[in-house]
Amino acid sequence: MSTTKEGAFFLTGRDFTNAGTASSELKGILESMHVQPDIVRRAAIAAFEAEMNLIIYAVAGMMNYSITPEKIKVVVSDMGPGIENIELAMTEGYSTAPDYIREMGFGSGMGLPNIKKNADELKINSVVGEGTTLEFVIYLNKAP
Amino acid sequence: MTLDDIKKILGAVVLTGNDDLDTEITRAYCADLMSDVLAFSVTSSLLITGLTNTQVIRTAEVADIKAIIFIRSKRPEGETIALAERKKIPLLVTDFSMFDTCGRLYEKGLRSQSGENV
Numbered sequence: 001m002s003t004t005k006e007g008a009f010f011l012t013g014r015d016f017t018n019a020g021t022a023s024s025e026l027k028g029i030l031e032s033m034h035v036q037p038d039i040v041r042r043a044a045i046a047a048f049e050a051e052m053n054l055i056i057y058a059v060a061g062m063m064n065y066s067i068t069p070e071k072i073k074v075v076v077s078d079m080g081p082g083i084e085n086i087e088l089a090m091t092e093g094y095s096t097a098p099d100y101i102r103e104m105g106f107g108s109g110m111g112l113p114n115i116k117k118n119a120d121e122l123k124i125n126s127v128v129g130e131g132t133t134l135e136f137v138i139y140l141n142k143a144p
Numbered sequence: 145m146t147l148d149d150i151k152k153i154l155g156a157v158v159l160t161g162n163d164d165l166d167t168e169i170t171r172a173y174c175a176d177l178m179s180d181v182l183a184f185s186v187t188s189s190l191l192i193t194g195l196t197n198t199q200v201i202r203t204a205e206v207a208d209i210k211a212i213i214f215i216r217s218k219r220p221e222g223e224t225i226a227l228a229e230r231k232k233i234p235l236l237v238t239d240f241s242m243f244d245t246c247g248r249l250y251e252k253g254l255r256s257q258s259g260e261n262v
Contacts, residue, residue: 020202024231027206037187037208044206045182052199105195105203110179117183 005029006066011054013080016104019055022063023048026074033067035140042118043072043138049111050076050134056101057081058131071120075135082128090116145169145254147211147234150190153248154238156213159225161234167210172254174246178203185209186257192245196220201227209233215242 007029009022027044035043047063054061058080065074083089090112097107116122119136126132148165151158158165173185174192178199181191187208193200194215201224204212211234214220219237220228228235238245 017198019199020206024202024205041187041206041208048202048206049179049182104197104199105176105178105193106199108177108179110177110183114179114183 003033004066004068005033006064008065009063011051011058011061011063011076011078013055013057013059013061013078015055019052020048023051026063026065029065030067030072035067035072039072039138039140043074046115046118046136046138047074047076049115050074050136052106053111053134054078054080056097056106061131069140071140072138073135074137075133077131077133079131082130083124083126083132084128086124086126145252147190147236149252150211150213150249150254151236153252154213154236154240154245156236156238159219159235159237160229161211161232161236164211164232164234167234169210169254171256172246172249173209173256174242181209182207189256190249190254192242192249194218194242196224198224198227200224201231201233204228204233205231211236213238213245215240215245 030040058078061078063076092113093109095107095109101107120139121137123135147167169190171186171189173189175181176195188210191209191212196218213236217239
């Protein structure tokens with residue numbers, strides 16, 4: 001893989017019809033660039049969890065990605081309620097999602113832990129009442 | 145086992161993916177929580193679930209799920225089937241409950257993770 005690619009997707013809160021399309025497109029781009037399947041899967045899962053978080057909680061936001069021969073970087077930033085206690089939000093099983101989200105199969109408190117599990121680096125900056133920026137990096141040539 | 149074997153074991157109906165019944169299935173994962181699927185399923189699994197919304201197809205696509213079987217005669221709406229068709233993910237429906245679906249497939253040798261594949 002020698003090329004570099006970057007781009008962005010606009011995301012709208014509560015738009016469950018299109019939820020997942022950005023991550024799906026990102027997955028397709030990574031596949032077309034012949035990134036290893038296990039890395040594609042990790043990136044797609046992390047991006048999908050971040051995308052669902054935005055759709056569930058925020059008003060709107062963006063997913064920016066950049067893919068270089070060294071790494072995949074995804075930044076998901078939103079205008080949303082923010083996360084009051086990031087440490088608590090990182091706890092498996094902790095969730096503030098309403099029931100209708102749980103009925104859709106989400107909001108089980110595994111989103112952020114799952115992003116952490118699949119990414120090599122994860123940074124979250126959040127301001128309550130303003131929004132959240134989540135950034136993760138996955139290295140393409142990291143020794144297993 | 146193949147998807148066709150699974151169809152026969154469960155007396156399942158194929159909603160989409162009739163041309164892919166020769167797909168080899170070696171692992172399965174069952175859940176109604178999509179984050180659990182994303183966190184714990186292994187690549188190329190069969191997903192057994194009672195959820196029928198479009199998010200199930202998105203989750204399957206992202207997690208490299210090979211096929212989905214809906215339990216207790218739960219049929220997804222057209223939108224879900226259409227998305228699965230586009231993403232080439234076969235969908236099946238069985239009358240069996242989650243417990244009986246898993247039990248029958250386990251009995252015939254299907255397992256979840258490689259470590260438990262004995």
